[in-house]
Amino acid sequence: MSALTVVPIYGASWRGLLEVAPPESAHLDDQHRRQFAERFGDLGTALPQRLDAWSVERPATSPFAWSPRRARRSLGNAALRRLVAGSPSVREAVEDVITDRLLSAAAGLARPGTLAHWLSSLAAPTRAIVIGEAATWATSLVELSQALEAPWHPAPADAYYAIAGARTSLRAAREIIVTGPTRVVVRVRAGSPGRSAGAGLRADLAIDALAHPHGELAGRLVGVWPEAGLALAVEGTLEDARAGARHLLRAARRACATAPLSVVAA
Amino acid sequence: MTSLLESLRSAPHERALSDESVVRRLLGRLESWLDSTGEPLTLRAPRELAHGPASALGRLRGVAVHQMVRLAAAGYDWDNPARDALSTWRAESEGELTVELGRLDAEERAALLAELDAHAVVLRRSLGPIAPGWMPRAGQRVRVVLGGGRLVLADVVDLMLGVVGEHASVALIDVTSAPLGPGAEARLAYHALCQTLRTSHVPLASAVLSSATGEVIHRYVDEALLDEALSQLRLRVEEPA
Numbered sequence: 001m002s003a004l005t006v007v008p009i010y011g012a013s014w015r016g017l018l019e020v021a022p023p024e025s026a027h028l029d030d031q032h033r034r035q036f037a038e039r040f041g042d043l044g045t046a047l048p049q050r051l052d053a054w055s056v057e058r059p060a061t062s063p064f065a066w067s068p069r070r071a072r073r074s075l076g077n078a079a080l081r082r083l084v085a086g087s088p089s090v091r092e093a094v095e096d097v098i099t100d101r102l103l104s105a106a107a108g109l110a111r112p113g114t115l116a117h118w119l120s121s122l123a124a125p126t127r128a129i130v131i132g133e134a135a136t137w138a139t140s141l142v143e144l145s146q147a148l149e150a151p152w153h154p155a156p157a158d159a160y161y162a163i164a165g166a167r168t169s170l171r172a173a174r175e176i177i178v179t180g181p182t183r184v185v186v187r188v189r190a191g192s193p194g195r196s197a198g199a200g201l202r203a204d205l206a207i208d209a210l211a212h213p214h215g216e217l218a219g220r221l222v223g224v225w226p227e228a229g230l231a232l233a234v235e236g237t238l239e240d241a242r243a244g245a246r247h248l249l250r251a252a253r254r255a256c257a258t259a260p261l262s263v264v265a266a
Numbered sequence: 267m268t269s270l271l272e273s274l275r276s277a278p279h280e281r282a283l284s285d286e287s288v289v290r291r292l293l294g295r296l297e298s299w300l301d302s303t304g305e306p307l308t309l310r311a312p313r314e315l316a317h318g319p320a321s322a323l324g325r326l327r328g329v330a331v332h333q334m335v336r337l338a339a340a341g342y343d344w345d346n347p348a349r350d351a352l353s354t355w356r357a358e359s360e361g362e363l364t365v366e367l368g369r370l371d372a373e374e375r376a377a378l379l380a381e382l383d384a385h386a387v388v389l390r391r392s393l394g395p396i397a398p399g400w401m402p403r404a405g406q407r408v409r410v411v412l413g414g415g416r417l418v419l420a421d422v423v424d425l426m427l428g429v430v431g432e433h434a435s436v437a438l439i440d441v442t443s444a445p446l447g448p449g450a451e452a453r454l455a456y457h458a459l460c461q462t463l464r465t466s467h468v469p470l471a472s473a474v475l476s477s478a479t480g481e482v483i484h485r486y487v488d489e490a491l492l493d494e495a496l497s498q499l500r501l502r503v504e505e506p507a
């Protein structure tokens with residue numbers, strides 16, 4: 001397993017982390033996927049579950065409810081994609097993204113609990129707060145990307161992988177893909193990195209490779225914490241991906257163990 | 267009257283090139299005296315102690331003014347700033363202060379709303395419309411960990427304009443609902459230091475604005491200001507608990 005690299009963002013070492021070719025990239029093959037699915041299948045998960053780096057790093061999470069801060073990543077990432085496609089400003093990009101969601105809600109296409117449904121329930125001032133939060137998120141991404149010299153593009157979506165026969169899906173957050181000599185995946189988080197940040201990054205590395213049509217591991221998986229001015233990176237080695245898979249399996253076991261008795265019995 | 271943002275727009279065209287050596291020097295100085303400190307310590311921007319601890323009404327005024335800054339940064343054209351600020355804050359918050367707001371009788375509530383509208387007038391006059399091209403960010407949090415966790419500098423910048431680039435181009439604006447006191451300069455210096463350490467780039471300017479009086483103090487950030495911030499930080503770290 002490779003050591004975690006820690007560098008300050010915005011400086012020369014940050015550019016180096018994204019633009020200097022990592023070691024030759026590896027692949028996950030069908031056998032890896034099969035073994036992985038068998039281990040999850042053995043857990044006998046009673047209810048469908050979704051795991052991500054958060055489940056690896058912070059097992060106990062409160063029930064989800066939309067708020068301006070929780071909406072900012074999804075809207076901010078979509079705004080970055082619009083900005084790259086030619087939107088004149090971050091704010092207009094965010095407003096366009098929100099308008100699309102509102103139109104979908106008005107057309108009856110938004111299910112209860114979705115972001116679009118929640119946005120449609122907000123009064124204008126609260127929607128402005130959402131716009132501000134999303135614009136702040138997107139501006140941080142613009143700031144990060146402006147420091148890059150290598151070609152990059154916004155991630156089209158997070159990486160998703162459903163484990164066959166295990167009622168478990170995995171999600172890896174990703175904001176920016178650097179397409180230099182090898183693919184480097186950048187994901188951005190609020191706050192500052194905790195002790196389990198490396199485990200979360202390795203989990204994201206494994207999920208990203210599982211979601212890739214050819215099982216290709218990213219050359220590097222870089223986590224960025226703009227509020228702390230820090231980036232942490234793991235190399236895209238098979239050992240790191242295996243470690244990520246083990247973290248995910250442990251998180252799934254924990255989730256099964258803490259499931260309500262009625263659910264386990266069901 | 268020239269607004270704060272207009273003053274910043276007409277900032278000197280010769281903006282300093284971002285220079286990572288400034289940060290290396292600051293970190294070197296910090297590390298030299300951090301070695302002698304004891305327990306891990308988290309510091310925030312120095313408070314305005316001249317006015318004493320804020321009452322519940324004072325804190326309500328503070329959170330509402332910060333909501334106004336968030337709305338202004340989002341380009342929201344408010345008709346009823348006080349009500350909009352309080353309603354958006356209540357939608358996101360719970361706890362003691364929301365209970366306090368609920369406890370206000372009709373007279374107290376009307377007085378608070380009137381007072382908040384006056385703060386909104388000052389904000390509008392001082393900030394003006396914030397163009398999207400200024401890349402505004404409201405409530406930008408900063409958490410810089412130094413000396414392997416021995417010292418954490420935590421900060422929230424009410425309004426940040428511009429993005430880190432080749433030239434110094436970021437302006438930091440602290441908005442307070444109280445009149446400016448003797449701690450205002452220390453606050454703007456602290457914001458500048460945190461931003462410099464977080465991004466390895468020196469910001470262009472740092473300012474403190476009072477929405478109560480319209481007073482503004484702003485400084486272009488240079489090494490002298492950062493040195494001043496570092497000296498104040500050392501005093502706070504070394505002062506007896």
